[in-house]
Amino acid sequence: MTQQVGAPTSADRQSMRFMLLYALASAGGAMAYIPFLTILLPVRVEAMAGGAHISWLAYCAFVGAVAASLAHILFGWLSDRTQNRGGWIAAGLVLSCSMLFAMTTASDLSTLLAVLVAWQISLNMMLAPLAAMAGDFVPDRQKGLLGGLLAFSPAIGAASGALVTIPGLADADSRLAIVAVLVAICVLPVLLFARPRAFPELMEPVQQQRGARDPLPRRLVVRMWFGRLLVQIAEAALFAYLYIWLRSISGTIQDDDAAQVFTVTLFVAVPATLIVGRWADRNNRPILPLVICAAVTAAALGVMATATALPLAMIGYGLFGFASSIFLALHSAQTLRVLPRPQHRGRDLGFFNLTNTVPSLVMPGLTLAMVPVFGFSGLFVLLAVLVVLAALLLATVPRPQ
Template sequence: MPPEARSQAEQSRRFLYLYALAAAGGAVAYVPFLTLLLPLRVTAMEGSDTVGVLAYIAFAGAISASLANIFFGWASDRTRNRRIWIAAGLALSCLLLVSVSRTGNPAELLALIVVWQIGLNMMLAPLAAWAGDCVPDGQKGRLGGLLACAPALGALSGAVITLPGVAEPDARLLIVAVIVALMVAPVLLFGRPRPMPHLMEAPEIQMPLNASILPRIDRTVARMWFARLLVQIAEAALFAYLLVWFATIDPTFGDNQTATVFTVVLALSIPAAMLAGKWSDRTDRPIVPLAWGAGVGAAGLVMMGLADGLVPAIAGYVVFGLATSVFLALHTSQTLRFLPRPATRGRDLGLFNLTNTVPSLIMPWLTLALVPVFGFDALFLVLAALAALAMLLLITLTRKI
């Protein structure tokens, strides 16, 4: 392809980088809060059962996030304006995040988290769909590599704001809100993506009479959906309870050390995801890195289940976290390849987003059923089986992998 034609067929690097920065801002909006600041807030409330309260908050928050993501994805489809919804959600979610410091009991905190999830997904749903409007298939692997920066920066923000002496608990929430605004606003103001009319046109496979193609697409989408769901169940469990698990192994291993482990693992995942994404673009084999990510993640969970000390526990989490971070980053971008209806892209991504939120409905009860009786070891081995099943779903896809 001539360089001029290739340039016209590709999205600008400026938009890709600013979009990745905004996606990272979305991660900063919830990663340090849900993994560190929220558990610390619950722990500080007198007479509260930390594990139980976190389970109920995760359950209620996941329901509101699921419904809000579908609704605002649909709303941005209907209005054909992603930016206005992203901006409104940014403002609302930041305001509500700062308001968490005013809650005085678990019930108030739970209610505020439900509303905060609505505001957050008002921003996240159209932001995800915007990538489908602007990034062609040949750059989706590269986009996935850039999206690996999002959880890494989310974890880094948690590590920084929990450093001793950096900020008081209430000030941490304000700092997070300011950082999020500074990361998301640039793509709204300066992104200016190149128009991609072909990404907004329904392909021929949408014709009902094309029965030979539609079943293959449905099967691929279903396997992609279930594979991510299974991996996300494991990810959600570690997301919510990693701090608690490390504390059961070594009580001196605190919030800042846990945030540092998060940051190191996710930082390592960035070059890994970029290399895997570039390889998948070049070879047009988007499923292979996903299958490997699920399989290696299962191995990491087995290591965690068999760990008998802090060092092997951290080593197991490093393997799990690195593999699944690459999996999730590339899966996010490659999902856009398999959802071909531009007119309902936001809504369909909202339905696909259930793989991110439904695990939060399953994970608390799975954890409560296993951990009190059998310990975290049993939980990790069950999660390893789920990740292994995800690998099988992907590796047996009929699409070339």
């Protein structure tokens, strides 16, 4: 971590133009997968598989997560080796949008699965170097602001899903084309117009700054990795089973009610993340907001575990979504602060991306083991314990000097 001396000047900061265009590109990345994986793919699989759609969706999720995990590491590493983030982003953008169009030609489930894997690979060809680009150009003193801007990504991704599914706007094939166009509109400006300032210190290995034998960067990375993994397991469980849990409390709730709570929570979290991120920058306290947000997330899970009426359940989930959204956005930015080898930044972020994909593989087994025996209350208590552990891991991270 770099040491701050005196008040930073504009020359010590990345331009706001780059910051905003990068946030737009990150939102474009979210647009590329949130509406497709949550709405468009399930609808297409259900139309093809009929009564077997649940098992086929699970198969698609598993194979897609594996492909995405490996591709993110591979293309992060390749963008490190070639030192050409923009070229890989552009290639991934073209190929991933092409794969969305190819989805419309898949006439059977096997072909759809093959195209899905190709799409995941090409999408992560874009996402991996895009994530590393922030580490190349955003100094530590602006990591909190970066986290706040990144909070727009899931909110805009969710909004794009609502947009493309407006009744009468487009048929199933046209929705994929709309998503591809929206992604291109968001990602291209950072490649064409951003012109970021260079900060040579961001490319200096932390070991050279602190001494090669200093184990602190490694300990930081491990704690940050496990902290995010534990919170993401809870996030994945709620993402998959929110509607079913709410229906178990009140049979009157509809799917659009759950979707509205999810979307409103994401948008409310955006300004809060910006405020918290700027506070972390000004006070040089990058980890403290993560600890607090993890603690609040655990408390929210406790509320959900005890909820027997719909209003309390909604309050608990709203608090959970609010705190966990702030945590994940700020964590993504602060991770760039602790990675020890900038020359391997893209590859290492690929390993951090496993905290996003592994929970999708762990969560179904965890849920099946807990819910039939202990109900959703038991599951939420277990998830709260995991998130408390995440808070404790991060609470022991030393404050930067």
